[in-house]
Amino acid sequence: MVSVQQWTGREARALRAALRMSTRGFAEHLGVALRTVAKWESLGAGTQPRPDTQAILDTALARADAAAQARFEALLHPERKSARPADYETWSEDIERAVVCVSRQDFSFASTLLNRWLGRHDPGGLDDKGLYLYGRSLVLLGDLQRDQGMVLGPLSARHSYLAARELFNELDIPRRVAQIELSLAVVCEMSGQLDASARHYLALAADERLSRRDRARARLWVGTALSKGGDNEYATSVMRDATREFEELGEPEDWSVAHQKLALAHRGAGDLAQALHYIDIARTTGTVDSPMQRVRLDTAYGHVLLSDGATRNDGLSVLDQAATVAHRYGLSHQLRSIEGIRKGQRG
Structure with a gap:
């Protein structure tokens, strides 16, 4: 087992990194003050913990698992x-x-x-x-x-x-952590956990770690999850709030996407006139510069058209185009969504 003859701030910092702990978590783990760990971090090899703290560090290293000890040893030898x-x-x-x-x-x-x-x-x-x-x-x-x-x-x-x-x-880096938590909420929604994802989005919509734009996106996605779950009336209210936020922020692409989401919520509520109104705004204002954006917009447009018997064939044609692009680029989640829409129409 790797051992340390004389602990300095350098070795202490390496142990913290090897254990994958924050400075606060490391201080709590050792039972020492946060300012003590901060001193080790800032002074490095220029400071030596007291003898009783040396023993605490020895114990923490001895109790670390093999992987953490391997990381600790690697960190002490930067040339490797x-x-x-x-x-x-x-x-x-x-x-x-x-x-x-x-x-x-x-x-x-x-x-x-x-x-x-x-x-x-x-x-x-x-x-x-x-x-x-x-x-x-x-x-x-x-x-x-x-x-x-x-x-x-x-x-x-x-x-x-x-x-x-x-x-x-x-x-x-709390901002990055919060952004990842927003992505995890998206994954939660994509896996069908609509109530859980709506709760996650709602919490993140008020999370100060995120930028104002990301908080508005979280608010929009609250509405998306609610709409998928059938709560279209409340979903449209939440989405309109997010849409106004994007307008104030000067985010035209997010504003356009919000209209796409609003169109689907109104379709779910049975208001096809409003659904067509919002999807037309999305189609005429959005910048479609990637296959994913094209597929999402066409899927929403096709879904709205399918809801009216008079435009059903047009809707199927638009969905076919979206499916072709999704298949070409390996967008399997979008393909499943398109197939789900088709099955709903057949049912």
Whole structure:
């Protein structure tokens, strides 16, 4: 088992990182003051804990599991790390390229860009910069998996988001943590847990860790979950509030998407005139620059058209076009939604 002859702030910090704890969590784990841990973090090798605290650190290391001890040893030997500062620049560039690929539904290339780094590194052997890049890569992998409809299971968006949330909690970046929690609520909704997802969205809509735009999105998605659950009247009220927020913020794309969601809520309530009004606004104001956006908009439009016998054939044609694009880009969740709409019409 790895051991420490003389603890300094450097070794103490490495133990905290190896245990994947925040500074506050580490202080509570050891039973010492938060300011003590903060001193170790700031002074590093320039400070030595008192003899009684040395013994506490010895005990904490001895009780750590094998994986944590391996991470601790790796952190004490930076020359053995597989990631170097020069790697981080390339890694950052690959993340930005992956962002573009995911937005365009080029999932294969995005996966290659992300997994070349995720497969190369053990988070336990990375410094804070490396952990940040690892966490961002996991979030993007989760986005990719979510868009492909892989929402639950070991190779799923939920699994990737949870791992990323753990890292950003460790790095003490609350904004990133809250954004991941918003993504987890989306996964919850996609898996059919409508009541739970609505509760999550509602809590996040008032969460100050999020930007005003993200809080408005959470409010919009409260309405989406409610509408899917059949509570269309309350859903439209919540969605209109979010729509006004996007207008005040000057977010035209979110404003357009909100009208798409409003159209579906009015369709669910049986108000086809309003549904057509809102979907026309969405179709004429939205910027459709990705296959995912096109499929979502066409699916909503087709769903509205199918609700009127006079436009049923047009609706089927629009859904066929959406299904063709979804199949081409591997958007399996959207394909399931389209098939569900078709089955509802046949039923």
